[in-house]
């Protein structure tokens with residue numbers, strides 16, 4: 001659809017254009033043919049990570065010194081957008097490269113960076129971040145998982161749930177209380193290499209949770225039963241910094257969700273524009289009804305507003321100026337609009353829109369979680385309201 005195709009984000013350049021083409025071809029060749037199988041089995045094949053690593057798509061925004069691609073947030077945006085365009089959802093690279101790699105890059109010692117980042121870039125390590133617990137999600141200060149010092153080790157006990165890449169990950173960034181008597185000040189981030197501690201009386205995985213959407217993403221329960229890790233796996237120089245570290249990285253995490261939301265809106269509108277030009281009712285194309293024209297005009301306008309807003313946020317992030325409130329605005333508003341626009345688009349497909357063989361149906365199911373994870377939309381509004 002020319003209205004979407006003719007708009008190019010101001011941050012795009014020739015190099016990113018080459019990356020976009022390469023990612024598009026990679027996704028078409030290596031991921032798209034398996035997407036239905038991945039949706040059915042509930043996880044992305046493990047070797048997809050190695051293939052993505054070989055193609056240079058993991059840790060694209062991490063320094064080359066640590067095995068990354070040497071790019072920046074724009075490179076992550078291109079990846080998120082191309083996966084969304086192909087309607088390949090569930091490959092948890094946003095968590096792996098966009099979140100966990102950045103925690104290690106920002107707070108890890110050189111030794112920690114050397115230990116984990118090159119293997120994350122190659123796909124040998126797949127990362128997850130374990131914040132949420134059965135008893136607490138939004139209220140992170142209330143996490144019950146503990147990591148108590150014992151000689152040169154930490155002993156971790158607790159339970160996590162809803163963890164993206166949970167079944168596949170072999171490197172987990174665990175949010176735990178190193179001082180259970182404190183709230184935020186007691187929180188630390190500790191890396192767990194799962195292969196070393198897996199098994200009875202250690203680290204175990206629970207169910208791969210059955211979800212409404214994002215079927216190919218393994219979202220799992222994790223259990224820590226006296227899991228012993230070296231104290232050198234604490235991220236940062238001192239205990240109790242975890243909450244501040246989380247807060248510092250959240251604008252980027254929220255923007256990644258917003259980028260996915262905008263890409264999904266644009267994909268839904270492309271698919272729908274094509275469909276309403278083909279399908280006929282009462283002797284006319286569906287597009288010829290004024291209702292269709294007005295609704296799509298509204299959606300395309302909102303998608304453009306969302307696009308220009310996240311482009312502006314991305315440029316602010318690159319300059320180091322994306323504040324928490326603005327990132328929260330981007331996350332809640334684009335997630336909300338994604339759900340509305342995908343719903344409106346689905347309606348134009350009639351009964352076919354409800355059939356899983358039509359991509360719009362998968363997009364509808366996938367969209368719903370965007371308002372929940374990464375900080376729910378209500379929490380986003382709280383963060384904005386704090387600045388009023």
Ligand SMILES: Cc1cc2nc3c(=O)[nH]c(=O)nc-3n(C[C@H](O)[C@H](O)[C@H](O)COP(=O)(O)OP(=O)(O)OC[C@H]3O[C@@H](n4cnc5c(N)ncnc54)[C@H](O)[C@@H]3O)c2cc1C
Pocket residue numbers: 095128129130131132135136137138139161162163164165211214219369372373374375376377378379382
């Ligand atoms: C598919 C999926 C993937 C996920 N991936 C991860 C992951 O990789 N790592 C991870 O740690 N977590 C992950 N999560 C968890 C996710 O971040 C949490 O579900 C989310 O933060 C909400 O927490 P909760 O589910 O405990 O809801 P609750 O905190 O119990 O909230 C329930 C409802 O109450 C509202 N609410 C809560 N507090 C307030 C308040 N103060 N004011 C107004 N309303 C409020 C919330 O907005 C929500 O609508 C994932 C979740 C899903 C569904």
